[in-house]
Amino acid sequence: MRLHYEGRRDGQQIIDDISAASLRVAGGAGAPNKLILGENRAVLKALLDRYAGKVGLVYIDPPFATNAHFRVGGDRANSVSSSRRDPIAYSDRLIGPAYLEFLRERLVLLRELLADNGSIYLHIDYKIGHYVKVLMDEVFGAENFRNDITRIKCNPKNFARKGYGNIKDMILFYGKSDAATWREARRPLSAEQAVRLFKKTDAEGRRYTTVPLHAPGETTRGETSKPWRGMPPPKGRHWRSAPDVLDQLDRQGLIEWSATGVPRKKIYLDEGNGQKVQDIWEFKDPQHPNYPTEKNLDMLKLIVGASSNEGDLVLDCFCGSATTLIAAEELGRNWIGIDESEHAIAVAQRRLGSSAGERGAIAEYETLVQRGGNDELHATTQPIFHPVNANPHRKPEQLRLAA
Numbered sequence: 027m028r029l030h031y032e033g034r035r036d037g038q039q040i041i042d043d044i045s046a047a048s049l050r051v052a053g054g055a056g057a058p059n060k061l062i063l064g065e066n067r068a069v070l071k072a073l074l075d076r077y078a079g080k081v082g083l084v085y086i087d088p089p090f091a092t093n094a095h096f097r098v099g100g101d102r103a104n105s106v107s108s109s110r111r112d113p114i115a116y117s118d119r120l121i122g123p124a125y126l127e128f129l130r131e132r133l134v135l136l137r138e139l140l141a142d143n144g145s146i147y148l149h150i151d152y153k154i155g156h157y158v159k160v161l162m163d164e165v166f167g168a169e170n171f172r173n174d175i176t177r178i179k180c181n182p183k184n185f186a187r188k189g190y191g192n193i194k195d196m197i198l199f200y201g202k203s204d205a206a207t208w209r210e211a212r213r214p215l216s217a218e219q220a221v222r223l224f225k226k227t228d229a230e231g232r233r234y235t236t237v238p239l240h241a242p243g244e245t246t247r248g249e250t251s252k253p254w255r256g257m258p259p260p261k262g263r264h265w266r267s268a269p270d271v272l273d274q275l276d277r278q279g280l281i282e283w284s285a286t287g288v289p290r291k292k293i294y295l296d297e298g299n300g301q302k303v304q305d306i307w308e309f310k311d312p313q314h315p316n317y318p319t320e321k322n323l324d325m326l327k328l329i330v331g332a333s334s335n336e337g338d339l340v341l342d343c344f345c346g347s348a349t350t351l352i353a354a355e356e357l358g359r360n361w362i363g364i365d366e367s368e369h370a371i372a373v374a375q376r377r378l379g380s381s382a383g384e385r386g387a388i389a390e391y392e393t394l395v396q397r398g399g400n401d402e403l404h405a406t407t408q409p410i411f412h413p414v415n416a417n418p419h420r421k422p423e424q425l426r427l428a429a
């Protein structure tokens with residue numbers, strides 16, 4: 027299944043036709059992490075040489091085809107603004123087919139960069155998101171689709187509008203293949219959930235609940251289809267464990283027998299590790315953002331923690347104020363961030379350089395700038411590229427881009 031629209035190009039043609047950006051090092055030469063000021067299509071093409079098949083995780087939060095400008099406060103460079111007099115941080119002016127092809131070109135390149143065990147998360151809104159889902163299925167394969175995560179982004183609104191209030195957006199999650207890294211994310215139960223879900227208390231005062239000893243599906247062969255203590259598994263089900271394991275559980279006091287002789291397994295609250303994270307997340311946007319449309323850092327930490335391992339390379343080619351990069355840094359991953367807005371890069375540098383308390387150590391990174399790219403950039407007058415905290419003794423890194 028694929029979307030047909032005007033201006034759509036063949037995937038290989040996209041890769042072949044794009045000219046790679048030429049990048050110059052503006053600071054922190056040799057550090058493995060990269061913060062790149064440039065137009066991401068040309069920069070991604072440039073990254074292919076060194077990083078094809080090497081990226082462990084991509085998170086992107088592209089423009090959402092809103093046809094709007096996003097501004098920063100002129101005299102308060104660290105806050106967002108809606109005054110028309112204030113400078114534009116970035117513009118989101120592509121809509122319809124032009125927007126879809128813009129995004130598809132980047133997705134095609136990102137697929138090339140992803141490792142076989144890599145994953146991609148794409149943050150999008152409810153207006154354009156359903157078209158983007160079809161693009162994602164096409165580029166990454168419907169069989170690799172893992173979740174459409176509903177993200178609750180704000181408190182309920184009472185705007186006058188002939189429709190329900192919109193408090194959510196969506197995150198589309200795909201593995202590059204079945205081998206995509208997955209580190210099960212779990213959340214501790216709240217006190218209220220603990221009491222509601224673990225209603226019973228044993229003689230020692232420990233909270234527990236019980237679950238059936240059998241599971242759906244009949245097996246015709248194997249130990250779990252056999253009777254246990256003279257009881258066959260109920261029709262259409264099989265025992266969760268072989269009879270000798272069930273005997274052992276019973277000896278350990280981990281099976282509760284009802285008055286009518288029905289056995290159930292005891293699950294203790296203090297032995298559990300919380301609840302599997304589900305596909306509705308509440309991570310509201312920051313109340314005092316550093317940058318327009320800045321995302322919630324805890325949400326990025328959940329994504330990075332669940333879909334990458336320490337030392338993996340995390341890429342965000344619409345990195346804005348560097349939320350993804352900070353999450354990667356805090357969790358011990360390497361990272362590459364790209365943005366074409368000088369405002370974004372300035373805020374990213376400030377956040378990366380000032381949150382040592384948050385991360386424990388100041389990030390070391392190389393800053394790169396697309397040569398000759400300034401004409402295409404959403405230019406600002408702000409000076410950027412403060413000295414970065416690169417370690418002068420670090421050995422030059424193998425994968426360094428050309429200076």
Ligand SMILES: C[S@@+](CC[C@H](N)C(=O)[O-])C[C@H]1O[C@@H](n2cnc3c(N)ncnc32)[C@H](O)[C@@H]1O
Pocket residue numbers: 064065066067087088089115116117317318319320321322343344345346347348349350364365366367370
């Ligand atoms: C929604 S914002 C990302 C916000 C980010 N997630 C954060 O937490 O700060 C989208 C960003 O994409 C950047 N962008 C848009 N088109 C781009 C392009 N072609 N190349 C590079 N960056 C681009 C914009 O400058 C903007 O900073």
